[in-house]
Amino acid sequence: MTRIEAHLRRRALNLCEPVLQHTLAACSGDTSFPLHITPLSFYFASPIQVIASAGWSWCLGSAALGSVYKAASLLNSSQGNPLQRPGPLSWRPRGQDSSRCFRMSEEVEVLSGNTLSEDVEKVVEKISNTTVEFRVPRVNCPEHIILVVDVCHEVGNTPYRLADGSKFSALYMVKRALTLFLQNKHAIDARHKFALVLLHNIPVWISDFTSDPQKIISDLELAEERPATTHCDLSLVFELIAHQISLPKCSNPSVVPPPYMYRTILIYGRSHCLPQFLHGKELFSHLIQSPHFVLDVLYTHESPSDNNKCEGIFDLLCGLDEGGWSYVLEVSRNATKLHNYFGTLLAHPFQRPVQKDLSYTLVPKD
Amino acid sequence: MVEIPMEEQASLNNAPLNMFTRQMEYMKVNGVPGVLFSDCAEISKASEAQGVKNKGDNGEILECRPESYSENTLLIKLPYAGTNLTIHLLFNPQEPWMVPEMTFSDDRFTSTITLKDLEDQVPSLNEWDTSTDDILAQLVHQVLQLYRGYQLDRLEEDEILQIQYESLLKALKIGEGDIEVSVNSTEQVSTTSSFLMRLPLSLQDVPPVLVDANPGTPNTFLQVDFPRREAAFVPKLHLSSCVESLIGEASSLALPTVPPGIGVMDYVERIMELLEEKVRRTILSFETRKQFIAEVLCQFGCAVVEYDAERFNKIVVMMEVKDFHFLAFISLGSLFPQQHGPRVVLQSLYHNSAKEPVSKELTDLKYSSQWKPEEMVQHTKEAILANISSFQMSSIRTS
Numbered sequence: 001m002t003r004i005e006a007h008l009r010r011r012a013l014n015l016c017e018p019v020l021q022h023t024l025a026a027c028s029g030d031t032s033f034p035l036h037i038t039p040l041s042f043y044f045a046s047p048i049q050v051i052a053s054a055g056w057s058w059c060l061g062s063a064a065l066g067s068v069y070k071a072a073s074l075l076n077s078s079q080g081n082p083l084q085r086p087g088p089l090s091w092r093p094r095g096q097d098s099s100r101c102f103r104m105s106e107e108v109e110v111l112s113g114n115t116l117s118e119d120v121e122k123v124v125e126k127i128s129n130t131t132v133e134f135r136v137p138r139v140n141c142p143e144h145i146i147l148v149v150d151v152c153h154e155v156g157n158t159p160y161r162l163a164d165g166s167k168f169s170a171l172y173m174v175k176r177a178l179t180l181f182l183q184n185k186h187a188i189d190a191r192h193k194f195a196l197v198l199l200h201n202i203p204v205w206i207s208d209f210t211s212d213p214q215k216i217i218s219d220l221e222l223a224e225e226r227p228a229t230t231h232c233d234l235s236l237v238f239e240l241i242a243h244q245i246s247l248p249k250c251s252n253p254s255v256v257p258p259p260y261m262y263r264t265i266l267i268y269g270r271s272h273c274l275p276q277f278l279h280g281k282e283l284f285s286h287l288i289q290s291p292h293f294v295l296d297v298l299y300t301h302e303s304p305s306d307n308n309k310c311e312g313i314f315d316l317l318c319g320l321d322e323g324g325w326s327y328v329l330e331v332s333r334n335a336t337k338l339h340n341y342f343g344t345l346l347a348h349p350f351q352r353p354v355q356k357d358l359s360y361t362l363v364p365k366d
Numbered sequence: 367m368v369e370i371p372m373e374e375q376a377s378l379n380n381a382p383l384n385m386f387t388r389q390m391e392y393m394k395v396n397g398v399p400g401v402l403f404s405d406c407a408e409i410s411k412a413s414e415a416q417g418v419k420n421k422g423d424n425g426e427i428l429e430c431r432p433e434s435y436s437e438n439t440l441l442i443k444l445p446y447a448g449t450n451l452t453i454h455l456l457f458n459p460q461e462p463w464m465v466p467e468m469t470f471s472d473d474r475f476t477s478t479i480t481l482k483d484l485e486d487q488v489p490s491l492n493e494w495d496t497s498t499d500d501i502l503a504q505l506v507h508q509v510l511q512l513y514r515g516y517q518l519d520r521l522e523e524d525e526i527l528q529i530q531y532e533s534l535l536k537a538l539k540i541g542e543g544d545i546e547v548s549v550n551s552t553e554q555v556s557t558t559s560s561f562l563m564r565l566p567l568s569l570q571d572v573p574p575v576l577v578d579a580n581p582g583t584p585n586t587f588l589q590v591d592f593p594r595r596e597a598a599f600v601p602k603l604h605l606s607s608c609v610e611s612l613i614g615e616a617s618s619l620a621l622p623t624v625p626p627g628i629g630v631m632d633y634v635e636r637i638m639e640l641l642e643e644k645v646r647r648t649i650l651s652f653e654t655r656k657q658f659i660a661e662v663l664c665q666f667g668c669a670v671v672e673y674d675a676e677r678f679n680k681i682v683v684m685m686e687v688k689d690f691h692f693l694a695f696i697s698l699g700s701l702f703p704q705q706h707g708p709r710v711v712l713q714s715l716y717h718n719s720a721k722e723p724v725s726k727e728l729t730d731l732k733y734s735s736q737w738k739p740e741e742m743v744q745h746t747k748e749a750i751l752a753n754i755s756s757f758q759m760s761s762i763r764t765s
Binding site for chain 2: 137138139140179180183184187188189214336339340342343344346347348351352353357358359360361362
C-alpha cells in the first residue's frame with residue numbers, strides 16, 4: 001500500500017461510519033417473494049421507508065456515510081396493507097431534529113402478521129438505535145466554484161510527456177484540463193458559476209463569478225507561470241475567499257436546500273513548498289464549518305522522492321479535509337489521470353459519493 | 367366666474383388617473399374580483415383605448431372617440447363568458463372625487479338596469495370614498511354581480527340553455543361563481559351565447575414540485591359557444607400557464623368532436639376524462655422518471671456526477687471502460703416513458719472543440735415503454751458499451 005493509499009484509509013477510518021448488520025428478512029419461510037439487495041447510496045436525503053407486509057420485514061443494511069443497503073422487493077398489495085410503496089424515493093420532511101442527524105428509528109415501521117425471527121428482531125433493534133449523520137439535502141443546487149490555480153513554476157519541474165512525444169508544462173496541462181472541466185460543468189447545469197483566483201506569493205482574485213465558462217477560460221489563458229516562492233500562505237487564500245463570498249443562510253440546513261453553495265477547488269502545483277496557515281486558520285475554519293462550503297484539492301506534483309516534499313505536502317493537503325466531505329486528489333505527470341481527476345471533480349458535492357467509494361468501471365454484462 | 371390657470375386645468379384633467387393610481391395598483395396585485403379570467407382584465411384611460419362602438423339611432427354601428435372627456439374617463443375591460451364587458455367611468459373634471467357616471471359596452475344591459483338596481487346592488491356608489499384602496503375593486507365586483515344576475519335573468523328566457531346550465535352546475539359540482547353566462551339570443555335575433563366554466567380539474571396528486579414550477583393559479587376553463595339554436599356548440603379550452611406546463615398547451619390538446627345532439631354536460635364529462643388522463647400521465651411520467659433515476663443510482667451510485675433531484679429530468683454519470691473515462695448525460699423529458707425513451711449523450715473528458723467537449727448522442731438505443739426501469743437502464747448500459755469504442759475513436763479524430 002502506498003503512503004497515499006494509507007492516508008486515504010486513515011481518513012476513511014476517522015470518519016463517522018455507523019455500520020449496520022446486513023440481513024435479509026424471512027419470516028414465514030415463504031421464499032416466493034423475489035428479493036434482491038442493491039447497494040444504494042443515500043441519495044435522497046430522506047429516511048428510507050421500511051415496508052412490511054404479510055410477515056415480511058425489510059431491514060436496512062450497513063450504512064457508511066450515507067450508503068445504505070436496501071432490501072427491496074415489489075409488494076403484493078393484495079397481501080394486506082403496505083405502509084407505503086418501497087423505494088428510496090419516498091421523502092418526508094425531517095421535522096424537529098435539531099441536530100444534523102436523523103434517527104432511522106422514527107421511520108422504521110414494522111408490521112408483522114407472523115412472529116419475527118430473533119435475528120431479525122435484533123437487527124431491527126440495532127437499526128432503531130443507529131443514527132446517520134447528514135449535512136444537507138442531496139439537491140443539485142447551483143454551485144459557485146472558486147478555482148484557485150497555483151501558477152508557481154519550480155526549478156527542475158518536469159513537463160508532461162504525451163504518447164506522441166510532445167511535452168507540455170504543468171500549468172499548460174492544468175489549463176487544458178480545466179477548460180474541459182469548465183465546459184463539462186456548464187453542460188451539466190448552466191446555473192453553475194465560476195470564479196478564478198491565481199496563486200503565486202499571494203492569491204489574486206482574477207475573475208468574479210460568472211456562468212459563462214468562456215470568460216474564465218479566456219482569463220486562464222492569460223495566466224503565466226511565475227517563479228516559485230519560498231512559502232505559500234493558505235491563510236491569505238481563505239481570507240480572500242471569505243471576503244469575496246456570502247454564505248447562504250438557512251434555518252435548517254439539513255432539510256432545506258440552499259439557493260446555492262460554494263466550492264473551492266485548490267489546484268496546488270508545488271513539490272518543494274509546504275502550504276501553511278501562516279496567519280491563522282480562523283477564516284478557514286469559519287468557511288469549512290458551513291455545510292454550504294466545500295473544499296476540494298487537486299495536487300499536481302513531481303514524482304515523490306527524497307529530493308522533494310510531495311508526501312509531506314500531500315499530508316498537509318489531506319489535513320484540510322476536516323469534515324470528510326472533501327475530495328483530495330493527487331497526480332504526478334500523468335495527463336490522462338489529470339483529466340480523469342478533473343472529471344471526478346465535476347461531481348456535485350451534495351450528491352457525489354465519498355471519495356473512497358468512487359468507482360467508475362462499467363462492467364460488460366458477460 | 368373663476369378662471370383656472372392652464373397648469374391647474376391640466377392637473378385637474380389628469381386628476382382621475384392620479385387619484386386612482388393606488389386603486390388600480392390594488393387590482394393589479396389582488397386581481398379583479400368576480401371574473402374567471404382575472405389576469406386578462408385591463409384598466410386604461412379612454413384616450414389610450416380604441417374608440418367605443420355604439421349603435422346609432424338607425425341601428426348602424428358608430429365608433430365614438432369621446433375626445434372631450436377622454437382624459438376623465440377610466441375604462442375597465444372585463445373578460446366575461448368569452449366576450450368583454452367594459453365599464454366606462456366618467457369623472458367630473460371639476461370634482462373628480464365625486465362618484466363617477468357609469469356606462470357599459472353592453473347596451474342592452476345599460477338600458478335594462480335601473481337606478482334602483484344600482485342603489486340596491488352597487489352600494490359602493492353610495493359609499494364612494496376615493497381614499498379607500500379597494501374602492502374600484504368593490505365597484506367592479508358589485509357591477510359584475512349585477513351583470514351576472516342580468517345574464518341569469520336572460521337565461522331563464524331560453525329554456526334549453528337554462529337546462530344546460532343547471533345540469534352543468536350539478537354534474538361538475540361547481541358553484542355559480544365558477545360559471546359565467548352570456549346570453550345573446552332573443553326572439554328576433556339569435557346570436558352566439560356562451561358559457562365559460564372553471565373545470566374542477568384536481569391537481570392534488572401532482573407532485574408539488576411540478577405545480578410550483580410555474581407561478582399563478584392552476585386554472586382550467588372551458589368556453590362553450592352556442593352559435594345558433596340548431597347548431598352544435600363549439601368548445602374552446604383555456605388553460606393557465608401552470609396547467610399548460612403540466613399537460614401541454616390548450617391548442618395541442620385535441621378536443622373530441624362534438625357529436626350531434628350531445629348535451630353540454632355529457633361533453634364536458636368527456637373533456638374532464640381527457641384532462642384527468644393527461645394529469646395521470648404527467649404523474650406517471652414523473653414517477654417513472656424518479657424510478658429510472660433511482661435505478662441508475664442503484665447501479666452507478668459510486669459514479670454519479672449530478673442529477674436533477676427535484677424533477678428527475680436528468681442524470682450525469684462518469685464511466686470507465688478499459689481506462690477510458692467519459693461522461694454519460696442521460697435526459698428524460700415529459701414524454702418519457704410513454705412516447706420516447708431516455709436520451710443518452712456521451713461526452714469527452716479529454717477532447718474538445720472551441721466551445722464544448724466532444725460528444726456523441728446514441729441513436730441506436732433500444733426502448734420500450736413497457737419495460738421496467740431496470741430493463742431500461744440495462745439497455746442503456748448496453749448501448750453505451752456498444753458505442754464506446756467508436757466514440758473514443760471519433761473524439762480523437764474530432765479534437
